[in-house]
Amino acid sequence: QVQLVESGGGLVQAGGSLRLSCAASGRTFSSYAMGWFRQAPGKEREFVAAISAISWSGNRINYADSVKGRFAISRDNAKNTVYLQMNSLKPEDTAVYYCAAQRGLVRKEVYEYDYWGQGTQVTVSS
Numbered sequence: 001q002v003q004l005v006e007s008g009g010g011l012v013q014a015g016g017s018l019r020l021s022c023a024a025s026g027r028t029f030s031s032y033a034m035g036w037f038r039q040a041p042g043k044e045r046e047f048v049a050a051i052s053a054i055s056w057s058g059n060r061i062n063y064a065d066s067v068k069g070r071f072a073i074s075r076d077n078a079k080n081t082v083y084l085q086m087n088s089l090k091p092e093d094t095a096v097y098y099c100a101a102q103r104g105l106v107r108k109e110v111y112e113y114d115y116w117g118q119g120t121q122v123t124v125s126s
Contacts, residue, residue, distance in 0.1 A: 002026050002101045002115040009097060009120030012089055016124070020084040022099030022117055030054040030077040033102055035113055036084045038095035038122075045098070047108040049073040049084060062106045067093075089124045096121050 003025040012018055022034070035050035051073045052060040061073055072085040082099060097120050100113035107113070 002029070002032060004099050004101060004115055004117035006097065006099050006117045006120040009122045011123045011125065014089060014091055014124055014126050016089050017085070017087045018089065018122060020086065020097055020099075020120060020122070022082045022084075024080045024082070024101065026080070029080040031103060032115075033104055033106055034073075034075060034082040035100045035102070035107065036073060036082075037098045037100060037110060037113075038093075039098070039119075040095040043095075045110050047110075048097070050106045050108065051075055051082065052106045053103070060106050062108065064108075086122070089122075091124045091126045094122060094124050 004022050006022045008020040031053050033052050036048040037045050038048050039045040047064050049063045070088045075082045099117045101115040102113045
């Protein structure tokens, strides 16, 4: 069982930056692949970024095309935390952002994740 708590959301002007954090409970955090998703009002939850569990070959990372070059996902296994650094924010990035965990490879689909946080609101003003 993994419990996830997101933080770091807020209101920011277009072009600004935010860093989201997701703190996980449990002693096996490093064995979980972690993902960030977002959901805007009236829209389905969508993939943003994912990072693999720790491995001998390093972390694998994947991004949605809409955030490539602007967002960066990272993890600190000593702190049981995954981060999402968001730069050059746009009004269309406005959404509730969720972190999620699953024991597997880097995945993009909502149904492939087993554990979810409660979400944190990000609002980007124009």
